Amino acid sequence: MLELQNVSFSVTDQDGKKKEIIKDLSLKIDDKKFVVITGPNGSGKSTLAKLIAGIEKVTSGKIIYNGQDITDMTIDERARLGISFAFQQPVRFKGIKVKDLLKLAAGEQYMKGACDYLGEVGLCARDYLNRDVDGSLSGGELKRIEIATIIARNTPFSIFDEPEAGIDLWSFKNLIKVFEKMHKEQENSIMIISHQERILNIADEIIVIAGGKMKARGKKDEILPELLEGTKCRFYQED
Amino acid sequence: MDEIQKTLLEEVAGLHEIPAGAYNIRANGALSSRNTTEHIDIVTKEDKPGIDIIIKPGTKKESVHIPVLISQTGLEDLVYNDFYIGEDCDVLIVAGCGIHNGGNRTSKHDGIHTFHIGKNAKVKYVEKHYGSGEGTGENIMNPQTIVYMEEGSYMEMETTQIKGIDSPDRVTKAKLADDARIVITEKIMTHGKQYAKTEFEVDMDGKNSSTNVISRSVAKDQSSQLFVSKINGNNKCAGHTECDAIIMDDAHISAVPEITANHLDAELIHEAAIGKIAGEQLIKLMTLGLTEKEAEEQIVNGFLK
Numbered sequence: 011m012l013e014l015q016n017v018s019f020s021v022t023d024q025d026g027k028k029k030e031i032i033k034d035l036s037l038k039i040d041d042k043k044f045v046v047i048t049g050p051n052g053s054g055k056s057t058l059a060k061l062i063a064g065i066e067k068v069t070s071g072k073i074i075y076n077g078q079d080i081t082d083m084t085i086d087e088r089a090r091l092g093i094s095f096a097f098q099q100p101v102r103f104k105g106i107k108v109k110d111l112l113k114l115a116a117g118e119q120y121m122k123g124a125c126d127y128l129g130e131v132g133l134c135a136r137d138y139l140n141r142d143v144d145g146s147l148s149g150g151e152l153k154r155i156e157i158a159t160i161i162a163r164n165t166p167f168s169i170f171d172e173p174e175a176g177i178d179l180w181s182f183k184n185l186i187k188v189f190e191k192m193h194k195e196q197e198n199s200i201m202i203i204s205h206q207e208r209i210l211n212i213a214d215e216i217i218v219i220a221g222g223k224m225k226a227r228g229k230k231d232e233i234l235p236e237l238l239e240g241t242k243c244r245f246y247q248e249d
Numbered sequence: 250m251d252e253i254q255k256t257l258l259e260e261v262a263g264l265h266e267i268p269a270g271a272y273n274i275r276a277n278g279a280l281s282s283r284n285t286t287e288h289i290d291i292v293t294k295e296d297k298p299g300i301d302i303i304i305k306p307g308t309k310k311e312s313v314h315i316p317v318l319i320s321q322t323g324l325e326d327l328v329y330n331d332f333y334i335g336e337d338c339d340v341l342i343v344a345g346c347g348i349h350n351g352g353n354r355t356s357k358h359d360g361i362h363t364f365h366i367g368k369n370a371k372v373k374y375v376e377k378h379y380g381s382g383e384g385t386g387e388n389i390m391n392p393q394t395i396v397y398m399e400e401g402s403y404m405e406m407e408t409t410q411i412k413g414i415d416s417p418d419r420v421t422k423a424k425l426a427d428d429a430r431i432v433i434t435e436k437i438m439t440h441g442k443q444y445a446k447t448e449f450e451v452d453m454d455g456k457n458s459s460t461n462v463i464s465r466s467v468a469k470d471q472s473s474q475l476f477v478s479k480i481n482g483n484n485k486c487a488g489h490t491e492c493d494a495i496i497m498d499d500a501h502i503s504a505v506p507e508i509t510a511n512h513l514d515a516e517l518i519h520e521a522a523i524g525k526i527a528g529e530q531l532i533k534l535m536t537l538g539l540t541e542k543e544a545e546e547q548i549v550n551g552f553l554k
Contacts, residue, residue, distance in 0.1 A: 065532055085535040086544075094536065101533040104465075104493070105551035114537045114547070159537065
């Protein structure tokens, strides 16, 4: 179980002004839940994901994972405890191959599933394992490889930061299948930051974040209809 | 050959045992062993230290290994190796120098290699430099490579210097006739207080000649590197040079590309980039469970692979 206790995060802008991105946010995510976090651009969704992964550190508040306070832990310590993070903009490397990345992700399990990890995201292992994870791959390919590294890790808690961003329609259809499969298997907790109706549609629960606060939380059937009404959505109204 | 020399041989030539094909192993300034084949002859020079390697025209799929091993502290060695590669050959040449310095005196190896590559011949030339040893003496190498390429010839040159070499001053020069092409790939990692200077100069004299000079380097600690790449387009030709470097700690790196067009149809490009390891690369690998240090090693090793 992951729990955020009164988490705040602020940055100081160029003029020296303090800006609060996440405001006193508390929430709990139970094991084996499929949760989608949504909300307008700039609402703090991605920041929230990065705070959980340790890429950003909270200004105040606590993050508890399986009863352990991980607030002051580094990114890699959290990763080794079982938290995975898929980047919105996958990172490019010079000289690191797809298979290197998958090996690092899967560890000793690698030999068992090299083909499966890529197959799951609609890529043929034979064509991709020896490719460099660099600019020679398209945005969509990089995105799918990024997701494959999370599948390869197979950790109890995975965060996907806008997995639909930057991929083509065909890839998106496959992506939905990947998430549907993960949801069906219900082995691990999945937290997806997304605006996509089709992703929202497979969530156990939807959390709406706006202005750095949690505006709503509930079952898909309660939240989704109102979200789909667009600009009238009461969750998106600022205080 | 003792254990230290065997280790050096493995590092510089990737060899566990005596290689197949032609070879000449020089250990501590003297000939250790040699083998010639029907098509490849190796002859000791009479006027100065060194050897002539003569490869008969039309020799294909054969290799020559000429490693130099130094395990005696304070040894200073200078050799001239001349390669005569006949027309239409397709051969692999592996050279390299390994120094193990267990003492406090400077060990030094200067190798001057001259290649005469015949018409339409194809050569892959691999050169590795490696230094080890617990002694305080420096391991110095100053390799020089001069290449004369005849019409339609092709050379691929790979040089690697990963560890333990102090102040190398490397010079590589090539002169290309019509349709000749040379591709040079250099990989360097310096650490401690090391200094490495590499200088490339390619004269594209022939019509439709071309070159690509690629350097990838990592400078750690207080080490410094200077990369100079001069490409002269003296005819209708195409030249490209690129330096890509990772700077770490308190290191210094300079890249000085110099391209000169002396002909209207010379097309020359240079690219140089120096920067630290991208923070997001470290973060990505850390989200896979690697510590910051492990992530850094992974990125550097991949970069120099």
